[in-house]
Amino acid sequence: MTTSTAVRLLGAAMLAGLLSACASTDPAPVTAPAEPTTSVAQAEERLAAVAKERAAIQARYAEREAVCYEKFFVNNCLEEAQERQRAALSAQRAIEIEASRFLRRNKVEERDKAIAQAEAEYKAEEAAFAANPPPAPREVAPLPPPRPRAADAAAARQKARAGSAPSKLTPEQEAANVRAFEENERKAEERQREVERRKAEREAKSAKRAEQEAKAKEGAAAAAGK
Incomplete structure (x- = not known):
């Protein structure tokens, strides 16, 4: 064997060794279709897992990138690392799309x-209203007319008597009757005010007595506590 042949064989062996060192023994991950999501909780768990796995993929790529810069064929090693990263991210993206689609469909x-x-409840209320309509509003009786004053009442009675039969009283007697009627009305109003005043006084005394009794009980309780 000549020297040149030996050199060529040695170079070929070194090249093969470098290529095998750069190549990875693990095949690149294959993107598989995401399994269907069956619940909202599962969709939320998958989205959280995707976020965590993406961070792990970035960390693994950084480690492979550092290893590639230590090898002879840097570009080939970096391309392989990038391809593995792309495939892993693509798989996570498929899971994310499927879970997000499930959440949107569930929301709709x-x-x-x-x-x-809501529409069924509205129709049920309409049917119940049609079957049992509310009663018609009750008419409110009009308020009685205001009570006439004493002088007006006396004048009205005098007018009524004058229209029905001639009065046997003199004008002086009619005036005296009016004054007597007004006096009776005044006394009745005074009696009513007096009754209300006495009632208010009794209520005030009762409230004051209750307050004093409550304070006395509080003082006794405080003394007993000491």
Whole structure:
């Protein structure tokens, strides 16, 4: 074997060794379709797991990148690391899309259910209202006319007597009757005011007595506590 042949064989062996050192023994991950989500809780768990896994993918890529810079064929090693990162992120993206789609679909279904329930309740209320209409509003009786004053009442009675039969009283007697009627009205009002005043006094005395009794009980309780 000549010297040049030996050199070529040695170079080929070194190149093969470098290529095998750069290549990874683990195959790149293959993106598989995401399994269907069946509940809101599962969708939320998957979204949280995707966020955590993305951070882990970035950390693994940083580690591989540091290793690649120590190898002879840096570019090939970096391309492989980037491809592995892309495949891993693509798989997480598929999971994220499927879980997010489930949440949106569930939200629309819940909204449609709420609208349908509200519409059903409205129709039920309308049917119940039509079957049992409320009673017509009761007419309120008009208030009685205000009580006439004493002079007006006396004048009205005098007018009525004058229209029905001739009065046997003289004007002086009629005036005396009016004064007597007004005096009776005044005394009745005074008696009413006196009754109300006495009632208010009794209530005030009762309230004051109750307050004094309450204070006495509080003082006795405080003394007993000491």
